[in-house]
Amino acid sequence: MTDTAETREYDGIELRKVREFVWEIPQEGGMNAPARVLASDALLEQIGDDKTLQQLRNATHLPGITTYAACMPDGHQGYGFPVGGVGATDAEDGCISPGAVGYDINCGVRMIRTNLTYEDLQGNEEELVESLFANVPSGLGGGGIVEGDADTVEAVLERGMEWALAEGYATGDDLDHCEDEGRRPDARPEFVSQKAKDRGRNQLGSLGSGNHFLEIQRVTDVFDEAIADSFGLQEDQIVVLIHCGSRGLGHQVCTDYLRKIEKGHGDLLESLPDKELAAAPAGSELADEYYGAMCAAINFAWVNRQLITHRTRRVFERVFRADADELGMELLYDVAHNIAKKEIHEVGVDEDGTAVPTEDAVAHEERELYVHRKGATRAFPAGREEVPAAYRDVGQPVIIPGSMGAGSYVLVGGDESLAQTFGSTAHGAGRVMSRTAAKQEYWGETVQDELRDQDHIYVKAQSGATVAEEAPGVYKDVDEVVRVSDALGIGDKVARTFPVCNIKG
DNA sequence: ATGTGC
Numbered sequence: 001m002t003d004t005a006e007t008r009e010y011d012g013i014e015l016r017k018v019r020e021f022v023w024e025i026p027q028e029g030g031m032n033a034p035a036r037v038l039a040s041d042a043l044l045e046q047i048g049d050d051k052t053l054q055q056l057r058n059a060t061h062l063p064g065i066t067t068y069a070a071c072m073p074d075g076h077q078g079y080g081f082p083v084g085g086v087g088a089t090d091a092e093d094g095c096i097s098p099g100a101v102g103y104d105i106n107c108g109v110r111m112i113r114t115n116l117t118y119e120d121l122q123g124n125e126e127e128l129v130e131s132l133f134a135n136v137p138s139g140l141g142g143g144g145i146v147e148g149d150a151d152t153v154e155a156v157l158e159r160g161m162e163w164a165l166a167e168g169y170a171t172g173d174d175l176d177h178c179e180d181e182g183r184r185p186d187a188r189p190e191f192v193s194q195k196a197k198d199r200g201r202n203q204l205g206s207l208g209s210g211n212h213f214l215e216i217q218r219v220t221d222v223f224d225e226a227i228a229d230s231f232g233l234q235e236d237q238i239v240v241l242i243h244c245g246s247r248g249l250g251h252q253v254c255t256d257y258l259r260k261i262e263k264g265h266g267d268l269l270e271s272l273p274d275k276e277l278a279a280a281p282a283g284s285e286l287a288d289e290y291y292g293a294m295c296a297a298i299n300f301a302w303v304n305r306q307l308i309t310h311r312t313r314r315v316f317e318r319v320f321r322a323d324a325d326e327l328g329m330e331l332l333y334d335v336a337h338n339i340a341k342k343e344i345h346e347v348g349v350d351e352d353g354t355a356v357p358t359e360d361a362v363a364h365e366e367r368e369l370y371v372h373r374k375g376a377t378r379a380f381p382a383g384r385e386e387v388p389a390a391y392r393d394v395g396q397p398v399i400i401p402g403s404m405g406a407g408s409y410v411l412v413g414g415d416e417s418l419a420q421t422f423g424s425t426a427h428g429a430g431r432v433m434s435r436t437a438a439k440q441e442y443w444g445e446t447v448q449d450e451l452r453d454q455d456h457i458y459v460k461a462q463s464g465a466t467v468a469e470e471a472p473g474v475y476k477d478v479d480e481v482v483r484v485s486d487a488l489g490i491g492d493k494v495a496r497t498f499p500v501c502n503i504k505g
Numbered sequence: 506a507t508g509t510g511c
Contacts, residue, residue: 079506104506141508199508210506251507338506 010048031060037071051077058273064094067355073484074430080276083375088422091368097279100372102338103254106301107245109399115328116238118218129458129501131315138207139462139505145205145307153197157189160299169310178334182302188292200249205307209505212244217497233495246301253297257290333397337427340372358419379413379425379491398491402429405472407498409482416489425491429475442468461504
């Protein structure tokens with residue numbers, strides 16, 4: 001970097017341009033690494049608006065943070081650590097931070113294909129949206145597809161989608177097309193509190209509220225025919241997108257361990273600029289307990305999305321009078337976008353063995369890292385062993401939901417992702433307006449009427465306030481987010497979808 | 506995100 005590098009300043013934080021779409025906050029003071037923001041000028045203006053950059057810089061104070069803390073193009077402020085943030089900490093002498101995973105553990109997205117076309121669906125929109133709304137529990141509080149007893153919750157936490165398979169809610173093919181095959185073997189249900197388990201008991205198979213939704217979409221654009229073909233996608237096809245997480249159970253796991261870690265590792269907390277970043281040192285009891293409990297909550301969320309998938313198949317069977325197999329309702333993929341995971345990465349190092357960006361490295365070392373992806377999607381390219389066999393030769397599907405008025409994208413993990421973002425890209429459009437501001441700006445029913453009359457999008461929600469909070473205008477431009485991901489080569493465009501029906505809390 | 510809050 002030269003002195004003539006282009007710079008920007010937001011609220012006292014200086015960013016230097018490294019190259020197109022790559023900005024760096026240089027390392028100084030108590031920072032253990034620099035930070036990088038991956039964004040276009042337009043997205044950077046929005047990222048500079050709130051506390052995102054301060055939180056990103058704070059994250060570089062985490063012990064063992066490796067190379068840099070990174071903010072994806074959809075980044076915005078979160079609890080302690082930006083949503084859209086990626087922080088890779090050394091698994092041996094670093095730390096793990098619940099705030100860098102997020103409250104909604106394994107919030108994620110899955111896409112289910114159908115062999116229906118938009119024409120097949122036209123005229124059935126009202127019936128479908130009503131039937132899905134009636135059959136898929138949504139909104140705050142309890143009531144799920146399965147009323148689990150204590151043993152059920154234990155089994156779900158331990159076995160994830162293997163439990164769903166054994167109980168007839170999943171097919172083997174579903175497991176083969178899910179990240180981690182729908183089961184984190186590191187799950188340790190004994191480290192999930194009774195309170196968390198009690199909250200999860202009656203929420204198995206429920207959407208929740210906020211930005212969570214079930215959407216029927218049509219494929220409007222295919223950008224890469226060959227990869228779309230290997231994903232089973234083509235223009236005009238109908239697909240289903242499910243976006244939700246681990247409900248009250250994951251929320252309680254996060255709360256429990258934030259408290260425990262704040263208390264148990266006050267010394268580490270003192271060295272951090274924000275209490276919300278509380279972290280447990282790698283190798284400590286609390287690090288292992290949180291990791292085991294978080295993995296169990298991850299399993300819970302996969303079962304949650306699986307039960308909703310099961311119910312969605314039954315609804316389609318009734319409406320289209322054919323069984324789910326005949327309708328081609330296969331899982332394309334399921335991605336987790338709020339997790340931490342132990343992964344081995346090739347880390348660039350300088351002469352002293354200090355981790356540095358790949359372009360400055362004199363050598364690379366294999367290191368085991370806790371990769372925290374909070375509002376960030378794994379985007380592994382072809383060849384990584386974690387990518388399921390079905391996609392190992394092409395790269396993993398990456399699903400990026402936009403707003404209910406804009407539609408979504410399917411990308412494929414990009415060749416640059418391992419070198420630039422620890423194998424990650426964006427997770428959505430990212431908010432530009434707070435929920436409270438949104439409710440002053442929009443009225444739920446008006447939003448619904450406009451979407452229906454102007455765009456033929458049928459929305460049904462438990463609460464009008466939620467529709468206002470999720471109005472298309474509160475989100476960044478998903479096209480711009482994806483353009484940056486594609487240009488950087490971290491996640492490459494494959495197809496685009498547009499909403500037809502949307503149900504939400 | 507969340508039986509929405511120290």
